[in-house]
Amino acid sequence: MSYTSVFQPGLFNGHTVIVTGGGSGIGRCTAHELAALGAHVIITGRKQEKLDQVTEEIQTDGGQVSSLAFDIRDEPAVEQAVAELANKHGQIHGLVNNAGGQFPAPLEMISAKGFDAVVRSNLLGGFLMAREVYKHSMQKHGGAIVNITADNLNGMPAMGHSGAARAGMENLTKTCAWEWGYFGVRVNAVAPGWVASSGFDTYDPHFQSLIKGVKDHVPLKRLAFEAEISAAICFLLSPGASFINGHTLRIDGGSSQGSAPAIWPLPKGAAVNTHAFNGFHRAKLPEMLKDDEAK
Structure with missing residues (x-):
């Protein structure tokens, strides 16, 4: 079976698009869709064996794909890799900054080393990729960049x-859009909510058990499929989004419209060590709340 895209066949014919973190999850799915729509996809990641597996999949499906393994957190490695790719493939029409990673932990348990590692994966690496692709291709030819963030609207x-x-990364997206728009470079981001992706398998059993209940806190009452994120990425790369620049599209089923996610449920009862302030001398408690106040 071939990839079933909502977009017209050949949409990206003649285009070269880099997808970082293309060996699994959303990156793998996006690479498949872009290749099915005619793009030559370049997938990158740290492990060549994972890239080889996706390369074989895409080639079996009839798509054009190449791969290159390097660490997006390593500035010299990024500079060398992007220069090599630009020299080999010519114009780079699109960049999907998908690579990243994190681990679940409460703030008080995160070390400086752990915090830095996650920031380097999810922010620094994307910046380095965007900067080098801009310098080696897009400043001269234009192009489109899509950064992958996350549903962090409420923390x-x-x-x-x-x-x-x-x-x-969301703020960096806006700055890139402003500084590079003059050169015909559009920079946008997508912020996925909870996606049924292979990344779930990397979490410990306790966190996985919490994830199973997340759908109950999504207005659409389900998790997203990877293809629903990929479709938004492909749209932002496409000519149909030619006047969209500096925007972050939330793909979360509406969950960001509510409160903090159920993955961190609050204890029942009143909070401890808190003190309320009400300086209004004529304030009156609403009748509907007086029964709760008396308890």
Whole structure:
């Protein structure tokens, strides 16, 4: 079977698109869709064996794909890799900054080393890739960049390091869009909510048990499929998004419209060590709340 895309066949014919973190999850899915739509996809990641597996899949499906293994957190490695790719393939039409990673932990348990590792994966690496692709191709030819952030609108309990990095990427997206728009470069981001992706398998059993209940806190009452994220990425890369620049598209089933996610449930009862302030001398408690106040 071939990839079933909502977009017209040949949409990206003649285009070269880099997808970082293309060996698994959303990156793997996006690479498949872009290749099915005619793009020559270059997938990158740290492990060549994972890239080889996806390369074989795409080639079996009739797509054009190449791969290159390197660490996006390593500045000299990124500079060398992007220069090599630009020299070999010519114009780079699109970049999907998908690579990243995190681990669940409360803030007080995150070390400086752990915090730095997540920020380097989810923010620094994306910046380095965007900068080098811009310098080696897009400043001269234009292009489109899509950064992958996360649903961090109300914070990211249990993943504060990732939330901080993703918020930085969202702001960086806006700055890139402003500075590079003159050169015909559009830079946008997508912020997925909870996606049924292979990344879930990397978490410990306790965290996996919490994830199973997340869908109950999504208005659409389900998790997203990887293809629903990929479709949004492909749209932002496409000519149909030619006047969209500096925007972050939330793909979360509406969950960001509510409170913090159930992955970090609050204890029942009143909070401890808190003190309320009400300086209004004529304030009156609503009748509907007086029964609760008396308890």
